[in-house]
Amino acid sequence: MKLNNIKWYAQQDLIIKILLVMFSTAVTVYFFPKSDRFKYDYVEGEPWEYETLYAPYKFPILKSEQQLKEDRAEIIAQTPRHFYKEPFKYNTAFEGWQEAIRTSLPDSTYKKEVRPVIKNLERSLKQVYERGYLEDTQDLEGISPIVLKNEDNSTQLAYDDLIIPEELQEIIRQDLLSISNIALQDRLRKRLLLVLKPNVFFDQQLTDLNIQSELDKILPTQGLVAQNARIIAQGEIVEGRKLRILETLNSSYESQTWTESQYNWKLTGYLVLVGMAYTMLLLFVYKYRPAVYATNKKLAFIYFNLCLFAVLTSVVLKLNIDYIYIVPVCMLPLILKAFFDARLGLFSHVIIIFILSFVVPSSGEYLFLQMMAGIVTILSGKEIYKRANLFVTVSQIVGVYFVSYFAFYAIYQGGVSGWEWDRVLYFVLCGLAMLFVWPLIYVFEKMFNMVSDVSLLELSDTNSKLLKELSNNAPGTFHHSLNVANIAETAANEIGANAMLVRVGALYHDIGKMRNPTYFTENQGSGINPHDDLDPEESAEIIIDHVINGIEIAKKYKLPDRIIDFIRTHHGDNTVYYFLKKAQNINPDIDTADYQYPGPRPFSPETAILMISDSVEAASKSLKTPTSAAIDKLVDSIIDSQIAAGQFLNADITFKQIELLKAVIKKKLAGMYHLRIEYPE
Structure with missing residues (x-):
């Protein structure tokens, strides 16, 4: 019985993810329009681009509204x-x-x-x-x-x-x-x-x-099309009687009454297709974003956004099919990029566009326009927390819509006469709707307890209450955090990591030192070291506790979990080396676990960058003569020892990136400790 419980708990996480995909699929399909849609797109006066079309069943030819009006x-x-x-x-x-x-x-x-x-x-x-x-x-x-x-x-x-x-x-x-x-x-x-x-x-x-x-005697039909009769061949012009037959067939699909068996098969087909699309997204996250896959809350957030835009589009389709391009679907990759990264945002955008193509009219045109707009969203919106960037992104999206529609209109009509300005107005309204991405991101942050680049920008303000308190209670630590933030931000930009996230994590990583600021050398301005009166084990405990204290303070001030991760991991499971050596000089047989940080080790490139920047900046203060050679040796020594200790095994960072970090940190420290000329007295 106990073994069965263990197996159940081992599979529980996977079961939750499967249920999430199934629930998202059911919600999406539930809101799909119930009427069927003619799968061919045609334009009067243009050649028929598809294979020869035969009548699927016997049906009368409906008269046009104009013909009925004349009758x-x-x-x-x-x-x-x-x-x-x-x-x-x-x-x-x-x-x-x-x-x-x-x-x-x-x-x-x-x-x-x-x-x-x-x-x-x-x-x-x-x-x-x-x-x-x-x-x-x-x-x-x-x-x-x-x-x-x-x-x-x-x-x-x-x-x-x-x-x-x-x-x-x-x-x-x-x-x-x-x-x-x-x-x-x-x-x-x-x-x-x-x-x-x-x-x-x-x-x-x-x-x-x-x-x-x-008037009641007027027949709405004229003639009859027999089953399997040829309606139109490939290359023939869509006009006259052929046009009326196609319009009749189109109308019959939209108003078709399905039997219970037919409807169930149709529903099954939709469930399979949408379920496959959502499953592909889950597999993508599993393969390339394991940190996101491991957190069900983040997966739920992604699928919630996909369902939101699928439902919104389906509702608009039911209200008025002409308003389909007002729905700001390109807001999806912008939101996901703000919380995760561009690659996940683009893949999710592709998935939702494929799903919506099942129900929107002119699916080929819709796919192209939304795909191009989504790519532009990813390429242009690098820093959404900057207002100018969002306006530029929206302008580019509207421009892509306009140019793409112009091209399609020219292809279909062989010119631009009869231009539909209403469609252009819909594109502009879509762009205006995308400006609501800021308040929407704020709502999502509160709903899912997540942090975006917009919130990171707010947290980076050194005039915030918590950082002000750090500056007043532990000024040396505050100055150290600023230096670490500058180094870490530069290093993150070098390897393409999230620079804003690293900077904010660096600003808050040592807030736990506010509890006992004088026990840390950067705050000992009087020259008195309270550790001189303590045993090495007691001193190590105080030093190690600044991580636990930092987590408690961060939760008290409701800092996001992504920032708390930097507090937890900036020392990994390293030891308090100074006091460990001091204790070993007294008793070589001591338990090193008493002098070890609780961890965990860094599990992302950003947390690894902070560990490196924090260690190097703190150690550089011990250099009596910070020459270029001394800085290079110090940086190589610290980072190599961290690699040897296995601190970066879970951080998804390569040796090539580490070498780049070494180079940029050396350059940054050399700039911070550059020698000035001696001024005459």
């Missing part, structure tokens, strides 16, 4: 409008008008001017009302068909068969032309028009019902 317009124009006729006693109205005119005019004028036109007017009005007088005119052509409903039947007519107000006025005017007095003509016409009322009215409700009935 609807034709139906609306050709459908008869409905009117109805009601009886109107125009004779009574006309007689009333005639009587009113007779009483208002002199008898001679009436007999001479008006009486001769009465019969013509009466005959004309009879014809008008037999045809039908419509006062509420409609926006129709003269030949437009209408249906006129009487009390007994309905008649098919044309719109111009009805009399409208303009025609009635003209008829009356013609009948009154024989009257010589123009003013009288106008007076008679206006008074007659006032008494005449329409007998034909537009039936809006019946007309609308009739039109809608005809």
Whole structure:
């Protein structure tokens, strides 16, 4: 039973990593758009670039929106409008008008001017009302068909068969032309028009019902494509009927209703592909970033960011596919580079772009644009904690988007006419969104208790509370830390390590000496050494405790774990050599473990650089005549002894890099201890 528990705990870490990959895969696929997508990208008027396409199943060809619009317009124009006729006693109205005119005019004028036109007017009005007088005119052509409903039947007519107000006025005017007095003509016409009322009215409700009935008969399809029928061959131009078939097939994929079995197979395929991509990332980290692989928190942070941008992109796709380039996917390598390194950031970016290409439209164009933008992000954003660098990086990313889109547009369209400025605006918005990388990094630092280059810049401020306290309580140690920081930063730049991280680690590596500052030689300004009154073992214990005290102080001030690592490892598991030798002179058989630092040994190039810089800088203070030869000998001796003690076995640092460190540290120390000319008194 005990053996089984041991095996379980041995595999527990691997099980956690597998579950992390599975959970990330499930989250990513869950947010993928549920509708399928046509896997071919085509442009109207361009040649078909793929293999000959055959119909996967039988389907009708959908009409285009423009064609449906034209069909609807034709139906609306050709459908008869409905009117109805009601009886109107125009004779009574006309007689009333005639009587009113007779009483208002002199008898001679009436007999001479008006009486001769009465019969013509009466005959004309009879014809008008037999045809039908419509006062509420409609926006129709003269030949437009209408249906006129009487009390007994309905008649098919044309719109111009009805009399409208303009025609009635003209008829009356013609009948009154024989009257010589123009003013009288106008007076008679206006008074007659006032008494005449329409007998034909537009039936809006019946007309609308009739039109809608005809519109409902419009078929959304035209023709049928048989299964396995050839749709388009490679090299043929995408236009006309071929274009409509492709658009129909595309629409059918997007709206396709899957059976439960089909959907399960589709889901399985997505899970396999996304799972493979995430597994490749895990294997990359295992192979090339073992320190990251060993920490589940860091792995969770990486996969959290991948899922975040995958989900964000999927949500935008569901909202509006046109906004796909607003999503700042290039923020991912920028974030990972701030916490880890450029290589991991770029590999993660490649993985997420491949995953998103499963669901985004024009996947080839999307892959190229995002890949180029990601590479530019890695190449240009060397020091994200500098504001100018971030703005330059964002500008370059937007520029890459713009140039790449311009090139693709020129390829597809054979020119730049009809340029879509909306797409350029999306690129600019994407760049602006990337400026939020600073607050996002701060949030991630608090969520995952990690440190980025931005926080390192803040920690490097010597006016911070902790460094101020170190400067006041242990000024010699503070000055020593500054010298070590300068040496270590220069050395890190020489071999391509994280210079900012090394500098901050050097500033805080000896904060434990604040507990007993006078027990360390750099703080003994009075010449009194308290170790003279102590046993070697007690002195060694005080010296060794500055590492433990430093860790406690660092945790009290909530320094990041990456900085605490420098405090833990800057002496490795070396011995307190001075007091060990002093004790051995008294008793050769003492236990050396009592004089040994607890470790661990340095486990990164940065922590190894700090150990070397700290040892060399401290030892250089013992040189009575710091000549170039003496400095070279001291540096070689200290570093060679550390190599012999196996202090750098876990630090992932090469002999070539160590030789480079020796050279740059020698040069740095020579500059610090250069001789000045003696000024005359």
